[in-house]
Amino acid sequence: MLTPRYLYREDFAQFEPILQDAPHRETSFRPGEELWSLDEPILRVHYVRHGIARTSFVNEDGHARTLYFHGPSTVFPGCHEAQFKLELSLVTCAITQMETWEFAVGEFRELARREPELMSAVVENYARQINLLIYESAHQEYNSVMVKLCNLLLLLCQDSSGNAVRLPQEELADILAVNRVNVSKALARLREEGVVLPHRGWVEVLDMDRLAAHCSYESLP
Amino acid sequence: MLTPRYLYREDFAQFEPILQDAPHRETSFRPGEELWSLDEPILRVHYVRHGIARTSFVNEDGHARTLYFHGPSTVFPGCHEAQFKLELSLVTCAITQMETWEFAVGEFRELARREPELMSAVVENYARQINLLIYESAHQEYNSVMVKLCNLLLLLCQDSSGNAVRLPQEELADILAVNRVNVSKALARLREEGVVLPHRGWVEVLDMDRLAAHCSYESLP
DNA sequence: CGACTCATTGACGTAGCTCAAGGTATGTGG
């Protein structure tokens, strides 16, 4: 039974030889550079060789909500044919140095049709996205900032198999769609309880069990 | 450019002959009957011949959030292999009399692998779900109850190509994850403005243009 | 050292939740 994941990685590792043989362009991005930008329809697909990118949705007022992170051996944004208005408001931004293989979305789609295994992996990947989004919109929405934050910290620790969440508080707030100040206040309470130790730019989890005790059922493994 | 849709229909109409030939079981459901229930892993796929179902996510505390509606010629929930913990909290319930063809999920998956066109339709369908969920979790979350409600009414009218939303206020509240009382209050304001006329069990939209004026950019066609 | 980003803390206002009481359509059985 799988729990939601914010960081995607390794989902397409087995297809690297196939992808290498298919026509593509080798591209690289510096930290902060955008893989695609606002108002840009989705015409390219990236296979990540190295580095991590963040995809977020930018509202009319400029508020950005982080949706997920893409790590090595992942493909995004996908290969569906329909074009959605909302996709124009998505931004993907390299947060570390990145190397990718870039495909035209139509060619990637044809490749996937010829290779049923690859197509199945695309479906699995979409299913994982749906799972995360249902989790956020149907479950997290009802939780208090405190529970939301604990859920997020727990899931991020599971993603990275460690006890360090290497994101600044503003990033955490953007993932949760809550105010940065309230993230700080919730962390202060958790620090008093001895559950976490906030640092500049990252959060250290001291007591994973007590963190889990704050979490909701859907977030536990 | 497509906007989000809460009601799915006709997406798989062209595959009806293929599906008819594949091994399946003809099933029917009365209004209120559950196609699948809480704590039930997803082992079956339905192709809807007639009627409408509602899928919702049920929280620990019993709060249900409506995710989407499935109408004629749609397939759901899909055919991915991974099993997510969250899926145990999903409930699909017939809201009208329904006739469906039921497939074992594994067999449907094999069928889709043999028929690339069908697999592509599955991908398009997943993409549409992702689009709706991003809309809800990244966009609607920031809006006030008033704007949320107007967005929903507009999109539902587009789904049904009419000016009547045939859902009780409690259903609207469950889609928006807001309180039923606040839906009532927002509708009262819209009634004063002459935009809508609330009835028992449904809402009539009197002035579509002024309704759209309340809506946010992402919700407009 | 100064400039920058990131974090902390407090004061304040308000949107939306909860509770509660009452009103109005719809359906059923006598």
Added chain:
DNA sequence: CCACATACCTTGAGCTACGTCAATGAGTCG
């Protein structure tokens, strides 16, 4: 056709979690 039960809807009062604003502090880098 009326009495009654059952949804569904309306409106108001009170509370609180969270957003906003603002001022200060603390780590990092050139």
